[in-house]
Amino acid sequence: MKQQDIEDLRQLIEFLKSHGVSEFDVDRGDLKIRLKFNPQEGAAAGLSDLARLLQTSPLQTGPQSVAQAAAVTLAGSVSSGAAAEPAANAEAGLHMVKSPIVGTFYGSPSPGAAAFVAPGDHVEKGQVIGIIEAMKLMNEIESDVAGEVVKCLVSNGQAIEFGQPLYSIRPA
Numbered sequence: 075m076k077q078q079d080i081e082d083l084r085q086l087i088e089f090l091k092s093h094g095v096s097e098f099d100v101d102r103g104d105l106k107i108r109l110k111f112n113p114q115e116g117a118a119a120g121l122s123d124l125a126r127l128l129q130t131s132p133l134q135t136g137p138q139s140v141a142q143a144a145a146v147t148l149a150g151s152v153s154s155g156a157a158a159e160p161a162a163n164a165e166a167g168l169h170m171v172k173s174p175i176v177g178t179f180y181g182s183p184s185p186g187a188a189a190f191v192a193p194g195d196h197v198e199k200g201q202v203i204g205i206i207e208a209m210k211l212m213n214e215i216e217s218d219v220a221g222e223v224v225k226c227l228v229s230n231g232q233a234i235e236f237g238q239p240l241y242s243i244r245p246a
Contacts (some may be wrong), residue, residue, distance in 0.1 A: 083107075086098075087109075090109065090111065091111075093229045094225060094226075094227075095111065095229070096110065096111050097109070097110045097111070098110075098111075167244065167245070168224055168242040168243065168244055169218075169219045169221065169242070169243045169244075169245050170227075170239040170240075170241070170242055170243075171203065171215070171217060171218060171219075171239070171240050171241040171242075171243060172237050172238060172239050172240060173206060173215070173234045173235065173236060173237060173238045173239075173240055174206075174213075174215070174236070175206055175208050175213060175236060176208060176234065176235055176236050177206040177207050177208030177209075177213070177233075177234060178206065178207045178208075178231060178232070178233055178234070179204060179205070179206055179228045179229075179230065179231070179232050179233075179234050179240065180204065180205040180206075180207065180212075180230055180231065181204050181205075181226060181230045182230070183205070189226075190202055190203050190204055190205075191203045191204075191223045191226075191241070192223065192226075193223050193224060193225055193226065194222065194223065195222070195223045196220075196221070196222055196223075196246070197217040197220065197221065197222075197223055197243065198217065198220050199216075199217060199218060199219055199220045200216050200217065201216060201217050202214045202215065202216055203215055203216065203217050203223070203240075203241060204240060204241075206234065215240065217241075217243065219243055219245050219246075220245065220246045221243045221244050221245040221246040222243065222244045222246070223241055223242075223243055224241075224242040224243060224244050225241070225242045226240070226241055227239045227240055227241060227242060228240055
């Protein structure tokens with residue numbers, strides 16, 4: 075594996091971490107990588123372990139070696155069912171804002187502009203929180219509850235389906 079490929083993989087891991095992606099697959103010719111991240115604290119440690127592994131250990135050039143290293147490193151961060159219960163309880167009172175249409179999601183009014191909302195922001199019912207482009211039309215997505223944005227569940231430019239959760243909001 076070339077040094078540039080390793081750097082690309084590091085950047086991909088950081089991007090996935092920053093956007094809260096829980097699962098990712100890539101297939102580039104004979105190179106196949108599948109990453110699954112645990113949303114709890116242990117996952118962050120697993121990702122940093124993977125990044126450290128990529129930084130310090132010489133990887134074999136075979137296509138499966140990176141996927142195996144990722145699986146081995148991330149397997150150590152899988153938590154028990156008991157630790158998953160508090161996360162489920164934390165999400166119990168959350169409201170999901172779902173997509174009313176199929177299209178492409180955008181979290182800001184234009185490229186380079188600030189996002190409509192970010193985790194921790196307070197939103198009012200009817201406030202624009204995103205845009206979905208469908209058939210060259212920009213459709214504003216409004217919050218259907220007032221409360222605090224907990225998490226954006228989709229990334230900018232992502233293709234989305236009808237009914238797909240976009241944001242989790244803790245009602246006020």
